[in-house]
Amino acid sequence: xxxxxxxxxxxxxxxxxxxxxxxxxxxxxxxxxxxxxxxxxxxxxxxxxxxxxxxxxxxxxxxxxxxxxxxxxxxxxxxxxxxxxxxxxxxxxxxxxxxxxxxxxxxxxxxxxxxxxxxxxxxxxxxxxxxxxxxxxxxxxxxxxxxxxxxxxxxxxxxxxxxxxxxxxxxxxxxxxxxxxxxxxxxxxxxxxxxxxxxxxxxxxxxxxxxxxxxxxxxxxxxxxxxxxxxxxxxxxxxxxxxxxxxxxxxxxxxxxxxxxxxxxxxxxxxxxxxxxxxxxxxxxxxxxxxxxxxxxxxxxxxxxxxxxxxxxxxxxxxxxxxxxxxxxxxxxxxxxxxxxxxxxxxxxxxxxxxxxxxxxxxxxxxxxxxxxxxxx
Numbered sequence: 263x264x265x266x267x268x269x270x271x272x273x274x275x276x277x278x279x280x281x282x283x284x285x286x287x288x289x290x291x292x293x294x295x296x297x298x299x300x301x302x303x304x305x306x307x308x309x310x311x312x313x314x315x316x317x318x319x320x321x322x323x324x325x326x327x328x329x330x331x332x333x334x335x336x337x338x339x340x341x342x343x344x345x346x347x348x349x350x351x352x353x354x355x356x357x358x359x360x361x362x363x364x365x366x367x368x369x370x371x372x373x374x375x376x377x378x379x380x381x382x383x384x385x386x387x388x389x390x391x392x393x394x395x396x397x398x399x400x401x402x403x404x405x406x407x408x409x410x411x412x413x414x415x416x417x418x419x420x421x422x423x424x425x426x427x428x429x430x431x432x433x434x435x436x437x438x439x440x441x442x443x444x445x446x447x448x449x450x451x452x453x454x455x456x457x458x459x460x461x462x463x464x465x466x467x468x469x470x471x472x473x474x475x476x477x478x479x480x481x482x483x484x485x486x487x488x489x490x491x492x493x494x495x496x497x498x499x500x501x502x503x504x505x506x507x508x509x510x511x512x513x514x515x516x517x518x519x520x521x522x523x524x525x526x527x528x529x530x531x532x533x534x535x536x537x538x539x540x541x542x543x544x545x546x547x548x549x550x551x552x553x554x555x556x557x558x559x560x561x562x563x564x565x566x567x568x569x570x571x572x573x574x575x576x577x578x579x580x581x582x583x584x585x586x587x588x589x590x591x592x593x594x595x596x597x598x599x600x601x602x603x604x605x606x607x608x609x610x611x612x613x614x615x616x617x618x619x620x621x622x623x624x625x626x627x628x629x630x631x632x633x634x635x636x637x638x639x
Contacts, residue, residue: 336500
């Protein structure tokens, strides 16, 4: 009788662990920084800027207002002689011409015969814009920049130096230069609405020519500023970013299910305290009991059946996500590799490894080890 009770108890435990396991996505908010590509020490993160406008733009754009919109996240703006010094120059903006356009709309029957034909008329005007930004500051040339410069050096010297005719010059791509330029040269286009009257679009264009030009001029200024701010922050800035991340949590009315709901509530509450420009040492410490809980699930469900592998998958996945958000990509990779070996949804493990490696690469480029850096004030 004792053996029968023991067997029934064993089967009951096995059955409870082998039952269907449902996992649900639970979202939590995180705040962090996109790290710069150019490393600059904290105390040197100052920038100065000026805006210069050509005659065609001076009546329409306020240079002071435009200058106020130049920003490098995490850096302090100073009047002059910043570590990064910027000159934004919008030189010229002219109308290149306006030309009539015709579009033909034909309707056909099932046999392909044209049953109706309508011509629509419009006007297209183009505008030539010239501008550039000159950035003086730390800048590591890319391999492409260096290769082009080396080729130019050879081409310039080769006609007068027979020994350079077939020379190959290897450029030092790690050298720091004194800055780089950004061009805003290009064209903008305006297209009127369509009319069936061939004379209507040109009349409408001539009537509103000045307003259309002003609109496109401001569009040029806005596009140039947005492009510049994006570029300068890619190079130097600590741009704050807010995201939603997910954890996989057991959906079950059981002790384990209740523990996991409690865990995700704690994750949400703790990560809600995260700020992009503040250290996360306290958060790492406060997350430790949750990390230990998810870690315990790996040995709590050791069986080689799908439900157990699914629960272990959630443990590996959740730990990898948490470690990435806590700026610990090496630990995230270790959990992701175990996720792949667990043989349940391997693609998630590969995706997490890729994400962790990108974080490691950004640490290497910026010479930092966190995505939570204070701003210089």
